[in-house]
Structures are given as C-alpha cells and as structure tokens.
Amino acid sequence: MILKRKEEEALKESLKPKLSEEQQKVIDILLEAHHKTFDTTYSDFNKFRVRGGHSSPHPLLSTSSSKRCIGSIPIKPGADISVLPGLLSHSQPSQPALFQPPVRSKLSSRTATHSSSVVSQDFSSEDSNDVFGSDAFAAFPESMEPQMFSNLDLSEESNESPSMNIELPHLPMLPHLADLVSYSIQKVIGFAKMIPGFRDLTAEDQIALLKSSAIEVIMLRSNQSFTMEDMSWTCGSSDFKYKVSDVTQAGHSMDLLEPLVKFQVGLKKLNLHEEEHVLLMAICILSPDRPGVQDTSLVESIQDRLSDILQTYIRCRHPPPGSRLLYAKMIQKLADLRSLNEEHSKQYRCLSFQPEHSMQLTPLVLEVFGNEIS
Structure with missing residues (x-):
C-alpha cells in the first residue's frame, strides 16, 4: 500500500511541468539585471536638487548656498550648461556626494536639440550602474529640500480643470522628483x-x-x-516616506494618483515572487504594439518566450491558492498600466506647456516623455 502510494506520487511529480535549463537561465539573468539596477535603499541616488535651501537630516543631502558648483568649480546662478556631453559616456568622473546643481534660466534650443539623443546614447554604455557623469545634473534649476517619494514621474497639478492651458501653481517638489525620475529611467x-x-x-x-x-x-x-499600511512610498528609510498629499506638490492630480494607489494595492495583494516580478517587467517592455516599433514580429517572439517562462514558473513554483488565475491577473495589471500611462501622458503635456515648470524637467525626462515645449 505504501509502495503504491509512493509510485503514484512519483508519477504525479513526473507529470508536473518543469522549467527547462534555458528557461531557468533567462530567469537568473533577469534577476541579476534587476538586482544591478534597482536598489531599495536608494543609496546611489545622492546627486539631485533639494528644496528651498533648507538643511536635510540625510547625510547625503546638502544645504543650498548662494553659489552652486560642479565639483569644486563655482557656477553662477542662471548659467546654462549642457547636460548631455558625457552624460552616458563609458568612463565617468567621480562626483562629490554633496552636489549642488546650478540654476538654469531657460531651456536653450541647444539642450532641447541634444535631448533627442539621450536614450540612444545610453546604448553605447556597457555599465548600467555608472550612468551619470559629472555633467549629468549640471543644467538643472533651483535646489529643493529633499523629499524623496518613489520611482514615479506623474506630472500634473491637482486642478479640476481638464484644460491643457491651465496655470499651474508653484510646484515645490517638481525639480526633485524630476531628478528622481531621471535616475529611475536610467x-x-x-x-x-x-x-x-x-x-x-x-x-x-x-x-x-x-x-x-x-x-x-x-x-x-x-x-x-x-506600503499598504498607510498607502505611502518609502525610499530607503522612514525619513523618506511620502503619501499622495506629498506627491501633489510635484503637480500630480488625483486622476492619476487615485488609480495608481489602487494599482499598487492590487499588485501587492498578488504576492508575486521576485522571479514573477522581473518577468512581468520584461514582458511589459517587450510589447510589440508600442508606438514606433518596426519589427513587431521579433518583439512579439521575445515577449511570447518570456510569457511562456512566466506561465511555466507559476505552474511549477507558485503554490496554490495564490497561483490560481495568477497569470491572467498579472496580464490584467499590464492593461491597467496602459491606462495609467495614458493618463500620465495627458498630465505631462499639461505640465510641459507651462515654461516655468517644463524648464525644471531634465533632458532625459523631456526625451522619454516627449518634448512638447514650444
């Protein structure tokens, strides 16, 4: 009787789907890629604009002064320095942690023109961890007090009017968040x-x-x-915990933030394994229906391969009841992201039409989210 039961269990085990060696290798590569490019402590995000000249309790943040500098070279307020030379070069000079970017008086045509090549230049660099050169934050406007939020650029003001020509008020968190988004895009x-x-x-x-x-x-x-307990994002430590009310200071409206929080809660409740999380990110990127994609068949074949690995992983490694309909729920999250992306684009356009705010965005943000500034 015992022998028969063992035989049945062995047969059942042999019939279970298994990850192939090749599939496991892909997962391992994605995990390594994620670990190399995402730091939950945000320890290397230490070169950014802070608000208003106030001191910060964070050891990596400095107070502002009447003079700002790049390294030890003083820069006059209002100086316009090109960000792009050396931004994504292979060899990057070091920067001091207490870095104060200069004020940028206006978005020059030279900077706007160069911004079109920011993303393409990145592909020439093999070191994904060393992406910011000494000029990376050189053309940014006034400093701001540190209030780290999350890896989000959700650009618009919480104004009830849907008009794209509304006057947005002062947005004290915008420069800092723009820097955080540039970091996240990289x-x-x-x-x-x-x-x-x-x-x-x-x-x-x-x-x-x-x-x-x-x-x-x-x-x-x-x-x-x-964090679902208080619906906040914590970037590194409890000193940098921010709620939706904080993020509105960067011009983000509830039309975006409310569904975003709902999305975050729903995603948390799926209790994804890290392997599932990185596969979902890769599938998200390799979507053949993205605007401007030419070789859709090749993109689709790569995405299909990743989707097959995800489904196999769920069947093999994610125990019930959590695995029930998990793949379908994850694909629905990708659909939710499309809606959030669309709303973000609307709010970004609204923000970019205001010169006093668009000037505070970085060239990389302008390039990735679209340079619609006249």
Whole structure:
C-alpha cells in the first residue's frame, strides 16, 4: 500500500511541468539585471536638487548656498550648461556626494536639440550602474529640500480643470522628483539592456520600446517601495516616506494618483515572487504594439518566450491558492498600466506647456516623455 502510494506520487511529480535549463537561465539573468539596477535603499541616488535651501537630516543631502558648483568649480546662478556631453559616456568622473546643481534660466534650443539623443546614447554604455557623469545634473534649476517619494514621474497639478492651458501653481517638489525620475529611467534602461533578446532589436525599436514603457516599469518597480499600511512610498528609510498629499506638490492630480494607489494595492495583494516580478517587467517592455516599433514580429517572439517562462514558473513554483488565475491577473495589471500611462501622458503635456515648470524637467525626462515645449 505504501509502495503504491509512493509510485503514484512519483508519477504525479513526473507529470508536473518543469522549467527547462534555458528557461531557468533567462530567469537568473533577469534577476541579476534587476538586482544591478534597482536598489531599495536608494543609496546611489545622492546627486539631485533639494528644496528651498533648507538643511536635510540625510547625510547625503546638502544645504543650498548662494553659489552652486560642479565639483569644486563655482557656477553662477542662471548659467546654462549642457547636460548631455558625457552624460552616458563609458568612463565617468567621480562626483562629490554633496552636489549642488546650478540654476538654469531657460531651456536653450541647444539642450532641447541634444535631448533627442539621450536614450540612444545610453546604448553605447556597457555599465548600467555608472550612468551619470559629472555633467549629468549640471543644467538643472533651483535646489529643493529633499523629499524623496518613489520611482514615479506623474506630472500634473491637482486642478479640476481638464484644460491643457491651465496655470499651474508653484510646484515645490517638481525639480526633485524630476531628478528622481531621471535616475529611475536610467535604471530601467540598464535593466532592459540585459533582457535576453532585447539587444537583437534595432536601436530604433529599442528606443521606441523604452520611451513607451519606461513609466510603466517605474510604476511596477515602485511597488517594492509601496506600503499598504498607510498607502505611502518609502525610499530607503522612514525619513523618506511620502503619501499622495506629498506627491501633489510635484503637480500630480488625483486622476492619476487615485488609480495608481489602487494599482499598487492590487499588485501587492498578488504576492508575486521576485522571479514573477522581473518577468512581468520584461514582458511589459517587450510589447510589440508600442508606438514606433518596426519589427513587431521579433518583439512579439521575445515577449511570447518570456510569457511562456512566466506561465511555466507559476505552474511549477507558485503554490496554490495564490497561483490560481495568477497569470491572467498579472496580464490584467499590464492593461491597467496602459491606462495609467495614458493618463500620465495627458498630465505631462499639461505640465510641459507651462515654461516655468517644463524648464525644471531634465533632458532625459523631456526625451522619454516627449518634448512638447514650444
């Protein structure tokens, strides 16, 4: 009787789907890519604008002064310095942690023109962890007090009017959040470059995929910083915990933030394994229906391969009841992200039409989310 039961269990085990060696290798590569490009402590996010010249309790943040500098070179307020030279070069000079970017008086045509190449330049760098050169934050406007939120750029003001020509009030968190988003975009690019098959695409298709998916992957990643207890995002420590009310100071309206929080809660409740999380991010990036993609069949084949691995992983490694309909629920989350992306685009356009606010966005943010500034 015992022998028969063991035989039945062995037969049942042999019939269970298993990850192939190749599939496991893809998962391992994605996990490594994620670990290299996402730091839950945000320890390397230490070169950014802070608010208003107030001191910060964080050891990596400095107070502002009447003079700002790059390294030890003083820069006059209002100086316009090109960000792009050396931004994504292979060899990057070091920067002091207490870095004060200069004020940018206006968005020059030179900066706007160069911004079109920011994403494409990134593909020439092999080191996804060393993406910011000494000029990376050189053309940013006034400093701001540190209030780290999450990996999100959700750009619009909480104004009831849907008009794209509304006057937005002062947005004290916008410069800081723009810097955080630039940091996050760079990390997403680094992750994408390590997805098996991504580099087989043309540079044009790689750029098209990243421009369309960057904000969605940032939202996915920010789920690791999201806390359901008080619906806040914590970036590194309790000193940097922010709720929706804080994020509205960067111009984000509840039309975006309310469904975003709902999305974050729903994603948390899925209790995804890290393996499932990285596969979902890769599937999100490799979507053949993104605008501007030329070789849709190749993108689709890569995405199908990733989807097959995800489904096999769920069947093999995710125990019930959590595995029930999990794949379908994860695909629904991708659909939810499309809606959030669309709303983000609307709010970004509203923000970009206001010169006093668009000037505070970084060239990389302008390039990825679209330079619609006249």
